[in-house]
Amino acid sequence: MSAPNHIPLTRPTLDDATIQGVVEVLRSGWITSGPQVKAFEAALSAHCGGRPVRAFNSGTCTMEIALRIAGIGPGHEVITTPLTWVATSNVILAVGARPVFVDLDPATRNLDLGRVEAAITSATRAIMPVDLAGLPVDRDRLHALAKKHQLRVIEDAAQSFGSTWQGKPIGAFGDFVSFSFHPNKNITAIEGGALVLNDEPEAKLAEQYRLQGVVRTGLDGMECEIVGGKFNLTDVAARVGLGQLPHLVEFTERRRVLARAYLAKFEAAGASRLGLGLPLPNFTDANWHMFQVMLPEERLTVKRAAIMEQLQASGIGSGVHYPAIHLFKLYRKLGWKDGDFPHAEYAGRNILTLPLFPTMADADVPRVVDALMGIIRQNLKP
Numbered sequence: 001m002s003a004p005n006h007i008p009l010t011r012p013t014l015d016d017a018t019i020q021g022v023v024e025v026l027r028s029g030w031i032t033s034g035p036q037v038k039a040f041e042a043a044l045s046a047h048c049g050g051r052p053v054r055a056f057n058s059g060t061c062t063m064e065i066a067l068r069i070a071g072i073g074p075g076h077e078v079i080t081t082p083l084t085w086v087a088t089s090n091v092i093l094a095v096g097a098r099p100v101f102v103d104l105d106p107a108t109r110n111l112d113l114g115r116v117e118a119a120i121t122s123a124t125r126a127i128m129p130v131d132l133a134g135l136p137v138d139r140d141r142l143h144a145l146a147k148k149h150q151l152r153v154i155e156d157a158a159q160s161f162g163s164t165w166q167g168k169p170i171g172a173f174g175d176f177v178s179f180s181f182h183p184n185k186n187i188t189a190i191e192g193g194a195l196v197l198n199d200e201p202e203a204k205l206a207e208q209y210r211l212q213g214v215v216r217t218g219l220d221g222m223e224c225e226i227v228g229g230k231f232n233l234t235d236v237a238a239r240v241g242l243g244q245l246p247h248l249v250e251f252t253e254r255r256r257v258l259a260r261a262y263l264a265k266f267e268a269a270g271a272s273r274l275g276l277g278l279p280l281p282n283f284t285d286a287n288w289h290m291f292q293v294m295l296p297e298e299r300l301t302v303k304r305a306a307i308m309e310q311l312q313a314s315g316i317g318s319g320v321h322y323p324a325i326h327l328f329k330l331y332r333k334l335g336w337k338d339g340d341f342p343h344a345e346y347a348g349r350n351i352l353t354l355p356l357f358p359t360m361a362d363a364d365v366p367r368v369v370d371a372l373m374g375i376i377r378q379n380l381k382p
């Protein structure tokens, strides 16, 4: 157990009705995929403008299944960002295709859409953008690019459930949209994911990929034509997700209040003068899944790990989202190297996620800011 005054990086918010609901599911005699999953899918579909939605047991398999439905495999390329959870590019490798990384826009920390066209080849089949920290990638430019080059789009919206674009919820438009309900995400199903699809045939295919490729008809009919996996969500998990959805607006509002307070406090404390990078102040579209700062590497005498250690000693959790993927051993073996994507590499070394979650107290914000600013000031080059 952590000390009572410890501020964790994040924590889920589960109400008593949800906990009671889970108990009812456990007592109901049906605990794996069943009526709760159906109800969760219907609620998610309502959130996504009535588009077909299917639930899964992770936000990783959702992306892999979208790639399979799109027919992407060996010989194909998929354009994505090198600054994301490694699941995004791992699923591209898993289907036998090749990830093609495009560097970040350092302001948004998302895939630089201005560099995408130069990366398109005759093998390119899809773009897989990520809304890092919940800040949406420009959907107008993204879908215009995809349309122009006849590419599929698989939005890795694992972090942007509850974000919007031009007033429309992420998920309510576009091509494939993938969500995750891991406990760190803005709403959780303990573990889980959802895929927004274009039509019923795609949804039927998603159901096949979800469970061993099997199609049932009548009481005793079973057929299997494709290789599926074991990706179904349990009713227990779905009940947790259902209990989260009514709180989405309130969670997002609370995250925005805390993020605004962080920005104001950092500015007042002279963060910009010290070269500390702050996130874009987007309070219309972003769901503030994370609050991430960029440490001023060139002005510091210590690396990020030492700063995280000192934060920890002050009772403050912090995290790294993420190291640059192309520098992982697996990806180096596939040919990537230092210097390939300078903005992603800088962020990979210096990005730092600070505590942000709906039940965080107002007073925690100045505590985190003062602690971090103090640590930075103590470790500045002369």
Ligand SMILES: *Cc1c(COP(=O)(O)O)cnc(C)c1O
Pocket (backbone or CB within 6 Å): 057, 058, 059, 060, 061, 084, 085, 087, 088, 130, 156, 158, 159, 180, 181, 182, 191, 192, 193
């Ligand atoms: C969480 C996350 C995923 C994967 O979700 P899981 O549910 O953990 O499989 C994928 N991409 C990004 C950007 C994420 O943050």
